[in-house]
Amino acid sequence: MVTGAHPIIPLNLAEATWLVELPKGPLTTEELIVYHAWALAKHYQHVEEMREHVGKDKLQWALKFAEKHKHSIKDYNFKPLDLVLVKNMITESSFSAKMLPQFHGPMVVIAKTKGGNYIVAELDG
Numbered sequence: 001m002v003t004g005a006h007p008i009i010p011l012n013l014a015e016a017t018w019l020v021e022l023p024k025g026p027l028t029t030e031e032l033i034v035y036h037a038w039a040l041a042k043h044y045q046h047v048e049e050m051r052e053h054v055g056k057d058k059l060q061w062a063l064k065f066a067e068k069h070k071h072s073i074k075d076y077n078f079k080p081l082d083l084v085l086v087k088n089m090i091t092e093s094s095f096s097a098k099m100l101p102q103f104h105g106p107m108v109v110i111a112k113t114k115g116g117n118y119i120v121a122e123l124d125g
Contacts, residue, residue, distance in 0.1 A: 078109045078118060086120060 023035065066073065078084055085105040090097050107120040 078112070080109055080111060082109045083107070084109055084118070084120065 023031070027035065083106040085103040086107055088100060088102055088104055090100060106123065108123060110119040110121055112118055
């Protein structure tokens with residue numbers, strides 16, 4: 001580089017890239033094909049192990065988060081035709097919006113989606 005500084009990559013590229021032992025020197029085409037075949041043979045097992053590990057970590061994190069915020073997390077279960085107020089999220093992120101209404105509504109709950117979101121409408125449709 002021009003400045004004499006070399007970038008530091010925060011990855012272990014040898015471990016992330018190779019699922020087999022690294023070659024000792026230049027490879028012929030046949031040897032390279034063999035290395036790729038070995039890596040592909042180990043790929044499925046490696047991916048499954050990582051998926052299990054990440055899945056466990058995500059579950060533990062979610063449980064810790066729920067425990068830490070159990071007093072502020074509320075499980076609302078609105079029914080169709082319930083009246084609700086919808087928080088105006090613009091007022092939280094903008095200093096110039098402090099005079100805007102904090103809530104929209106009242107709104108009528110139309111339905112709840114499979115993901116847990118609500119479809120709402122104004123009272124006049």
